[in-house]
Amino acid sequence: MLGGRDNEKLYTRRAIVMGGLQMGLLGVLGTRLAWLQIAQGHRYRTLSDKNRINMKMLAPSRGMIVDRYGVPLAVNNQNFRVLLVPEQVENIEQALRALQNYVDITERDIADVLKEAKRSSKFVPIEVKDDLNWKDVATIEVNMPDLPGVFTDSGERRSYPFAEATAHIVGYVGAVNKSEIDADPVLTLPGFKIGKTGIEKKYDEEMRGEKGTAQVEVNVVGREVRQLEVNESTPGKRIVLSLDGELQRYTQHRLSQERSASAVVMDAQTGAVYVLASSPAFDPNLFISGMPFDIWEELRADPAHPLINKAVAGQYPPASTFKMIVGLAGMRAGLVKPSRTSYCNGKFTLGRDTFHCWKKQGHGRVNFDGALAGSCDVYFYELAQELGIEKIAQEARLFGLGEKLDFDLSEERPGLVPDKKWKLGYNGQKWQLGETIVTAIGQGSLLATPLQLAVMTARMANGGYAVKPWITYDLAQNYNKAQDWEKIDVSSAHLKAVRQAMNLVVNNEDGTAFRSRIKDPAMAFAGKTGTGQVQRITMAQRLAGVKNEDLAWQKRHHALFVGYAPVGNPRYVCSVVVEHGGGGSATAAPIAKELMYEVQKRDPRTKGVEEKIHVEEAKE
Amino acid sequence: MAHHIGLSSDHGIMYKFRHISWGLVFLIFAIAGIGFAALYSAAGGSFDPWASRQIMRFIVGVIGMFIIALIDVKWWYRLVWPAYFGGLLLLIIVEVMGHVGMGAQRWINLGFIQLQPSEVMKIAVVMALARYFHSATIDDMRRIYFLIIPAIIILAPVSLVMLQPDLGTSLMIIMAGAGMLFIAGASIWLFVAGAVAVAAIIPIAWYFVLHSYQKQRVLTFLDPESDPLGAGYHITQSKIALGSGGVSGRGFLEGTQSRLNFLPEKQTDFIFTLWAEEQGLLGGLLLLFLFGLVFAYGVWISTHCRNNFGRFLSLGLTINFSLYVFINIAMVMGLIPVVGAPLPLISYGGTSMLAALVGFGLIMSCSIHYDTKLTR
Numbered sequence: 001m002l003g004g005r006d007n008e009k010l011y012t013r014r015a016i017v018m019g020g021l022q023m024g025l026l027g028v029l030g031t032r033l034a035w036l037q038i039a040q041g042h043r044y045r046t047l048s049d050k051n052r053i054n055m056k057m058l059a060p061s062r063g064m065i066v067d068r069y070g071v072p073l074a075v076n077n078q079n080f081r082v083l084l085v086p087e088q089v090e091n092i093e094q095a096l097r098a099l100q101n102y103v104d105i106t107e108r109d110i111a112d113v114l115k116e117a118k119r120s121s122k123f124v125p126i127e128v129k130d131d132l133n134w135k136d137v138a139t140i141e142v143n144m145p146d147l148p149g150v151f152t153d154s155g156e157r158r159s160y161p162f163a164e165a166t167a168h169i170v171g172y173v174g175a176v177n178k179s180e181i182d183a184d185p186v187l188t189l190p191g192f193k194i195g196k197t198g199i200e201k202k203y204d205e206e207m208r209g210e211k212g213t214a215q216v217e218v219n220v221v222g223r224e225v226r227q228l229e230v231n232e233s234t235p236g237k238r239i240v241l242s243l244d245g246e247l248q249r250y251t252q253h254r255l256s257q258e259r260s261a262s263a264v265v266m267d268a269q270t271g272a273v274y275v276l277a278s279s280p281a282f283d284p285n286l287f288i289s290g291m292p293f294d295i296w297e298e299l300r301a302d303p304a305h306p307l308i309n310k311a312v313a314g315q316y317p318p319a320s321t322f323k324m325i326v327g328l329a330g331m332r333a334g335l336v337k338p339s340r341t342s343y344c345n346g347k348f349t350l351g352r353d354t355f356h357c358w359k360k361q362g363h364g365r366v367n368f369d370g371a372l373a374g375s376c377d378v379y380f381y382e383l384a385q386e387l388g389i390e391k392i393a394q395e396a397r398l399f400g401l402g403e404k405l406d407f408d409l410s411e412e413r414p415g416l417v418p419d420k421k422w423k424l425g426y427n428g429q430k431w432q433l434g435e436t437i438v439t440a441i442g443q444g445s446l447l448a449t450p451l452q453l454a455v456m457t458a459r460m461a462n463g464g465y466a467v468k469p470w471i472t473y474d475l476a477q478n479y480n481k482a483q484d485w486e487k488i489d490v491s492s493a494h495l496k497a498v499r500q501a502m503n504l505v506v507n508n509e510d511g512t513a514f515r516s517r518i519k520d521p522a523m524a525f526a527g528k529t530g531t532g533q534v535q536r537i538t539m540a541q542r543l544a545g546v547k548n549e550d551l552a553w554q555k556r557h558h559a560l561f562v563g564y565a566p567v568g569n570p571r572y573v574c575s576v577v578v579e580h581g582g583g584g585s586a587t588a589a590p591i592a593k594e595l596m597y598e599v600q601k602r603d604p605r606t607k608g609v610e611e612k613i614h615v616e617e618a619k620e
Numbered sequence: 621m622a623h624h625i626g627l628s629s630d631h632g633i634m635y636k637f638r639h640i641s642w643g644l645v646f647l648i649f650a651i652a653g654i655g656f657a658a659l660y661s662a663a664g665g666s667f668d669p670w671a672s673r674q675i676m677r678f679i680v681g682v683i684g685m686f687i688i689a690l691i692d693v694k695w696w697y698r699l700v701w702p703a704y705f706g707g708l709l710l711l712i713i714v715e716v717m718g719h720v721g722m723g724a725q726r727w728i729n730l731g732f733i734q735l736q737p738s739e740v741m742k743i744a745v746v747m748a749l750a751r752y753f754h755s756a757t758i759d760d761m762r763r764i765y766f767l768i769i770p771a772i773i774i775l776a777p778v779s780l781v782m783l784q785p786d787l788g789t790s791l792m793i794i795m796a797g798a799g800m801l802f803i804a805g806a807s808i809w810l811f812v813a814g815a816v817a818v819a820a821i822i823p824i825a826w827y828f829v830l831h832s833y834q835k836q837r838v839l840t841f842l843d844p845e846s847d848p849l850g851a852g853y854h855i856t857q858s859k860i861a862l863g864s865g866g867v868s869g870r871g872f873l874e875g876t877q878s879r880l881n882f883l884p885e886k887q888t889d890f891i892f893t894l895w896a897e898e899q900g901l902l903g904g905l906l907l908l909f910l911f912g913l914v915f916a917y918g919v920w921i922s923t924h925c926r927n928n929f930g931r932f933l934s935l936g937l938t939i940n941f942s943l944y945v946f947i948n949i950a951m952v953m954g955l956i957p958v959v960g961a962p963l964p965l966i967s968y969g970g971t972s973m974l975a976a977l978v979g980f981g982l983i984m985s986c987s988i989h990y991d992t993k994l995t996r
Contacts, residue, residue, distance in 0.1 A: 006758060007757065007758055007805070010758060010805050011803065011804075011805065011923075011928075011931060012923055014802060014803045014804075014805065015803055015919055015922055015923050015931070015935055016919070016923075017802075018799065018802065018803055018919065018935065018939065019915065019916060019919035022912075022915045022919075022938075022939075022942050023912060023915070023916075025942075025946050026908050026911065026912045026915075026946075028950075028955075029908055029946070029949050029950060029953065029955075030904075030905055030908050032950075032953045032955055033862070033896065033901060033904045033905065033908070033953065034901055034905075036859060036862045036863045036953060037862060037863060037865055037866055037867060037896070037900060037901040037904070038866070038867060038901065040859075040863045041863050041864070041865070041866040041867070043863065044859065044860045044861075044862070044863020044864045045863065045864040045866065047860045047863075047864070048860050048861065048863075048864035048876060048877055048882075049864075051857075051860065051876075051877065051880075051882050052876045052877075052880050052882070217876070217880070218880070219880035219881050219882075225880065
């Protein structure tokens with residue numbers, strides 16, 4: 001061997017150096033491993049869990065809405081669907097054809113599924129068809145062995161059993177808009193619905209419930225491997241309304257005989273709303289299943305505004321129903337006394353202007369009772385002229401006109417009680433005396449909603465307590481009788497005088513609503529008719545004797561009625577507005593009679609769950 | 621003639637068999653066994669598709685290893701140049717085929733195995749250098765022109781492998797060659813000069829030699845979090861898997877990173893990650909310890925050889941094997957860029973398994989025939 005021992009020694013030295021180098025490098029690797037697994041272990045364990053654990057949200061069940069008797073007005077129906085997992089079938093189309101033997105699947109459905117399958121991951125189930133009935137589901141379940149990759153599940157779908165009858169109150173739910181997304185993460189769930197109108201909107205958060213979560217382990221492509229931990233969702237709260245569902249349905253049906261009408265029945269003492277109807281209406285279930293375009297266009301274009309809740313959002317001149325307010329203002333000012341009379345010859349002259357009474361030949365000499373019972377305009381023209389607008393406006397506000405009443409439905413509108421300040425702000429002009437004259441008979445700029453008119457009547461009927469209307473629990477706990485409400489600064493004697501006159505309107509043969517009276521003395525009601533002018537009647541028309549019926553529907557008068565019952569011990573009040581319905585006594589009073597009769601017969605105040613109206617925890 | 625004092629290679633087969641390095645064989649089986657367990661886990665607790673095939677290859681490879689070990693080292697001495705030039709020829713063939721055929725190609729399909737000429741070349745270069753240095757003296761090693769031929773032996777295959785392009789293998793051949801020069805007694809100053817030269821070459825290589833994907837790997841290595849879902853994904857996920865293992869690991873078949881496929885290439889290049897995720901620091905250190913014993917065994921065999929060829933060959937192959945281990949494990953732990961090197965004996969793959977076992981066969985041959993006399 002060459003090199004001899006020197007060579008060998010050098011070699012051994014170098015080999016040992018090489019071995020040492022290898023051990024050193026192994027030491028570096030070991031140190032690095034220890035650093036990663038001990039020093040950084042916790043951090044990487046967290047990162048690893050973040051990788052593999054997905055939090056899945058579980059949708060809560062939406063709370064029901066029921067009427068005062070517990071009858072459901074908004075429920076969740078089970079929505080059965082059939083789904084298909086692409087990775088579990090060899091050929092999607094074949095699988096769907098096989099499914100066609102059992103349920104009705106259109107070519108379009110098949111095309112949709114095939115399109116969807118191209119877009120999504122193979123393990124994500126694709127909805128083939130929803131809204132299946134129980135028979136379809138059972139058929140599919142039984143034939144499951146022949147249908148690989150196909151399965152059914154059930155979700156929830158909102159349904160409104162009363163359909164049109166409660167559409168405006170209950171409202172409906174719809175998909176979440178971008179602008180509606182708040183801190184609540186359930187809103188981001190696919191297919192999650194929130195309240196869009198009515199009670200569904202107002203108490204959306206209460207009914208929504210709370211999300212549940214499921215921790216699922218996922219692999220790198222996001223496919224669920226197993227569930228780790230489940231926190232069930234909390235169902236939303238049940239909302240109980242003061243509404244009488246049957247009476248509501250009755251009213252809605254009665255109003256639908258008119259082109260466009262609305263009505264309110266409420267408790268004079270507590271403020272509970274029993275009926276809140278607006279006709280025509282729409283079927284809220286169509287918003288859930290998908291509104292057909294032609295029906296939507298029809299609803300939108302209809303001049304009778306079926307999408308609007310006219311009972312709270314319709315603003316009308318209150319017409320002669322406003323005369324009680326003018327009368328009360330007159331009494332407060334000491335101007336209305338039994339001795340005060342007016343002579344009505346059918347018209348009233350102010351400077352160069354002439355104001356007509358609805359009765360062309362005049363009422364003759366009338367006192368307050370006669371003027372209200374016969375709805376004499378001239379008496380109130382003269383009274384208003386002396387009072388001035390400010391006193392009338394103040395009185396109107398005391399009775400709930402001209403402002404929102406904090407009602408549960410956000411669609412509520414404030415109406416309008418005009419005065420000098422308003423006029424100045426409105427168009428910068430000075431108030432004209434003529435405007436006071438037309439306001440005296442509830443015309444001009446004056447506007448009120450049917451709900452406000454009912455509240456006004458309730459405050460007169462209950463002895464001057466400032467009831468506010470409510471349909472859910474917000475106010476319910478605190479108000480069980482009229483005395484729970486604040487007392488209005490008004491004399492009981494004045495209210496009694498007004499009620500006496502309102503009694504004459506219905507129950508005296510000179511009264512404008514005499515034909516609509518209830519003959520049973522225990523159920524008799526009192527009230528006031530009103531006929532609201534939509535368009536000023538021109539002198540030419542007056543001379544030509546044009547009758548209201550001859551005018552186009554949209555130019556005809558509104559028919560109004562407000563009333564309370566029973567006469568002796570007022571408990572229920574109602575207001576009825578028939579848009580372009582002609583005269584109050586001819587069109588609105590008969591409807592009011594039926595409502596007053598039905599509500600007394602059913603007497604919802606003594607029944608149902610009123611004293612317990614509140615949010616109940618749904619039990620599931 | 622008493623066998624135990626025999627100086628030549630004409631021992632009986634049973635004698636040779638008894639003198640196989642059984643300690644080394646045990647270590648190889650232990651390491652390969654860990655590999656099988658890891659592959660079984662990688663398939664989610666199944667022998668199919670990886671562990672079963674790996675075991676088959678291992679059995680075939682071990683038989684080959686024994687055959688190689690029992691053949692007298694003088695035959696390997698004589699086969700050096702045919703092996704070296706044959707390997708070079710195969711490299712040229714894949715290069716030409718690559719140009720004619722389908723882009724970058726690194727292997728030749730021999731039917732039963734896809735042969736990578738670069739793997740053959742890693743062993744052949746070590747053999748050729750061992751042969752060349754076999755007859756060198758210390759004085760020879762100090763003469764610079766004596767080292768021209770070794771340089772050619774190293775750089776000829778390196779340049780061909782670079783053309784493939786396979787930077788990782790090229791660097792490994794260079795490093796193994798440098799190791800050979802070192803143990804053969806080349807001047808320390810040569811290595812100092814080499815280091816300076818490399819430092820000078822890096823900027824040139826960056827702009828003129830490296831392909832963009834190779835540059836990207838280096839950049840990603842330097843800052844893997846800059847692109848966690850792209851090129852840095854491998855490193856980031858591998859570090860998460862390792863780190864989440866902790867001291868005791870997540871348990872056999874419980875490694876979530878690998879089982880849920882967050883860890884790419886878990887059965888090949890990232891098998892160490894899977895093992896250390898499930899078995900923790902203790903399992904990882906055990907494997908490093910076993911590798912350390914293998915290295916030590918190789919050094920020990922080498923220093924006990926009585927001929928230079930055996931010394932250089934056995935130590936060169938040990939260096940070769942250790943380079944694989946270092947590069948793979950350092951890569952999965954984020955210490956060096958991802959170069960795509962398997963962990964020998966453990967990663968799923970036929971070529972690397974066979975290459976490792978052939979190497980051990982040659983080391984054992986050196987050991988059994990430690991006193992064989994080789995003519996020049």
